[in-house]
Amino acid sequence: MKTVAVVAVPPVKAFDLAMPETLLGAARVASEPGYRIIVCTAEPGIVPGGMGGFDVVVARGLDAIDEADIVIVPSTGSRGTAGEATLAALRRASARGKLVTSICSGAFVLAQAGLLSGRTATTHWGLADELGTTFPDVTVRTDALFIEDGPITTAAGAAAGIDLCLHLIRADYGAAVANAAARAAVVAPVRPGGQAQFIDSPLPPENGLSLAATRNWAMERLESPLSLDDLATHARTSVRTLTRRFHEETGLSPQKWLLHQRIHRARELLESTTLPMDQVARHSGIGSAESLRQHMLRHVGIPPSTYRATFTRTPK
Incomplete structure (x- = not known):
């Protein structure tokens, strides 16, 4: 079983925050869970949601990142203004060889941490210009649902996070397990990362x-x-x-x-x-x-x- 830390950077989008649990939580290997998912944040407690959304309660702190095999930063309204404690924890995870990923605007957090410097990344097509302008050392592509560049993987808009999660399952446990997880979540099992975003x-x-x-x-x-x-x-x-x-x-x-x-x-x-x-x-x-x-x-x-x-x- 692999441990996954889902990092809530306020203000959060509840859909993106819950997505890894929905998809990765459906991965079963020999009837056993393939992943243990931990949602964490810099200041445990009530985490503000985005505009028009709702707040969520997160019990675990950033120490969960240190014990994780995979780190996922979902979409956040904080574009380039994440706290230093979160950034430091992400840098430690990357330095230790952990797989660090983002969904949608979560790419801004990885970029702020310096993890996308000199790398190719993607985000929602509507945010691509902003990401490239704010972090000019990042090569931003909009012609992909998700992009792997070494130990860093970035996904486009919210639905592309589903594709990212299924990709992680395929990489860890194979296509059959990923297909079963897709069926459980009632989503399409195969959308290659190089497919156009829209x-x-x-x-x-x-x-x-x-x-x-x-x-x-x-x-x-x-x-x-x-x-x-x-x-x-x-x-x-x-x-x-x-x-x-x-x-x-x-x-x-x-x-x-x-x-x-x-x-x-x-x-x-x-x-x-x-x-x-x-x-x-x-x-x-x-x-x-x-x-x-x-x-x-x-x-x-x-x-x-x-x-x-x-x-x-x-x-x-």
Whole structure:
């Protein structure tokens, strides 16, 4: 079990503050909790909420950070004005090699602590210019839901915090555990960190049609070759319209979306089966064992054999 310290920097947003408990608390490994979550703050007691929100009561002080494996700083109305005690505790955690993360405007706290200096980070797209102007030594990107730069991970707006939490679960315990946590929280299990923060046309087209049915159809056929023509035929539209609407609805091209789903399927098969690598590649639609190896290295960072040894949930 890993210990997670969620740091409340007033004024807090209750939704972001509760998010790690909701997602990480749903992670179960062999029926046991995967995480112990502790909410802490510099001055325990009543912590003010944001404008129009409500106050919360936090019992633990910053000593919780010292015993944590992972530190999360959720969104806060304090942009660049966090107290020195909080900043010092975050610096200690980073110096000790702990994973330090932020959600939305929590990136301002990490930047104030100096943890983002010389690094690439993200925050809510509406705050990106302010973050970059206030802390010019930080490279700010808005084309990502979350960004890992060494031991520091930053997430965009509130919903991206969900993606961050699921990413943490996948990194610690594998895709199967992360999927189960996503199902428990009734959220989508896979949104890659490099996906755009927002889409230009979030609502379905005026004719009421959506590509959701086509995406579900493709998910049931990942092991088969699927071309743009195949997807367009199922959606009863042109390839050009299909591509445009895929970007509108997912922020990804059809090809990138398919690849992410296939890699995710391969990860599940590596965790839950003893299939040879060539069969894992075939059943996930990736093709050959060598292609699987290359994609895993590029997108996950380790070869499939190492991934299986790390995350397998079945006897070898």
